[in-house]
Amino acid sequence: MVRSNPAPNWSAAVMTAIPITLKDDAAVWHEGLSDEEASQLTSFDAWATAMREAFPMNANKQRREARTRAWRPTEETAAGYYFHKLRDLRQAYGQDQSEASLVTDIKDGLPVTMVTMLRIPRNNPTLQELRKELGECEPDWRETTGIQLNTAESPSTTTAPAPATTTSPAVRRLAGQSMVRSASAPVIPVAPASAPRSAPGPSASAARYDPSRIIPAKNGEKRKYTRANGDTIELRNPCSRCGGDHFNFEHDQLAGPQVRTLDAADHSMDAANITSWHDDAEYGEDPQHFTSSATTEN
Structure with missing residues (x-):
């Protein structure tokens, strides 16, 4: 969201909206911050640093899971696997990895029958070349192996649950103490929770x-x-x-x-x-x- 618009006002608006999206432990963490700590969360880097300190990760485990992430052909498309593993690798190892290294790690999670179908250069392959080959080879690979995508279980096709009729915790927090201390926090009216309709007796x-x-x-x-x-x-x-x-x-x-x-x-x-x-x-x-x-x- 921050990098989608370079305007300074846009960045400030996103920073103001971040507390609304926090859930579970992250929401409790933010509500427990002092006024001084909360006033310092004015940029994305400040938010990232504060949350990394509050919720430390096991770096070795994160990197191991990123490297061992394999394609689940019955649950996701090849493109879906590509984007998930690319994100995991960059989160675990940073943004300064070479494309050739990323291509190698992504290929390692593919079955051999799929790798042999990819036509990409041996030296200095690019992510764009890998992404294009995955899109072209996946239909042929599925027809050859007989392994089809189970759309009922595919994360990309699962229907999102209908929103609850009651006021969300995020909106309630917006009217609470943790948001009152932010001068730039917008005021959102809290809609009254509708009483659940019971079955007629x-x-x-x-x-x-x-x-x-x-x-x-x-x-x-x-x-x-x-x-x-x-x-x-x-x-x-x-x-x-x-x-x-x-x-x-x-x-x-x-x-x-x-x-x-x-x-x-x-x-x-x-x-x-x-x-x-x-x-x-x-x-x-x-x-x-x-x-x-x-x-x-x-």
Whole structure:
């Protein structure tokens, strides 16, 4: 970002934005800096020096990993491998390496079957020549070996996760103490976090519904339901949600993996008082799909 625009104001803007992008330990490190330490982070070199001191690397391990980095043909393209290893080598050994040395190290991570296809000079090869040959030889190499790129696992083709709806830690830090001490820090409003939408639960009538109180249709009688107070309601119309032969308040239960019902013999209907038909199993007052009627005791 810094070298993309030589204007001084651009560099200052990038320096101001760096704290916003810090994550995890780096964010905690920056928040713990004193005002004097934070005021000295006015250039890229100052940031690089401070972060190298705060997060030291094992130089030997870094160089070893850079040199041993090999091409993973099922996970990345040859060009992707080239750019990753070139970056790793320059980070581990610095920017003053010769192109011939870099070409040799990058070739060492390629399979022999690929190296033999590359047509580059033996003496003083350039990175541009290697990059061009990799692009031209990769399709032929894959066709010859039968090794194809697994796009589902390729880092270059993996779909990035959707951004979270809540305010990011970086934006929250911008409004915190560590950013207040920077006079050039921009002011970004913190958007209120939207409450997560929970899955809809069962309706109140469905929650009061007891499957053991259902009396299945039998011997010409309609399906009935005995309420907790002893009243019984009778089914007169099919379910308005699915057209099934059950009450509306039964729908959620019957759509599940198992429905528990009792036989009509388990209920005494001699003194049943059939009152009305409602969507609510116990306390419904506004009939929607059932007609009202009543019967007297036998």
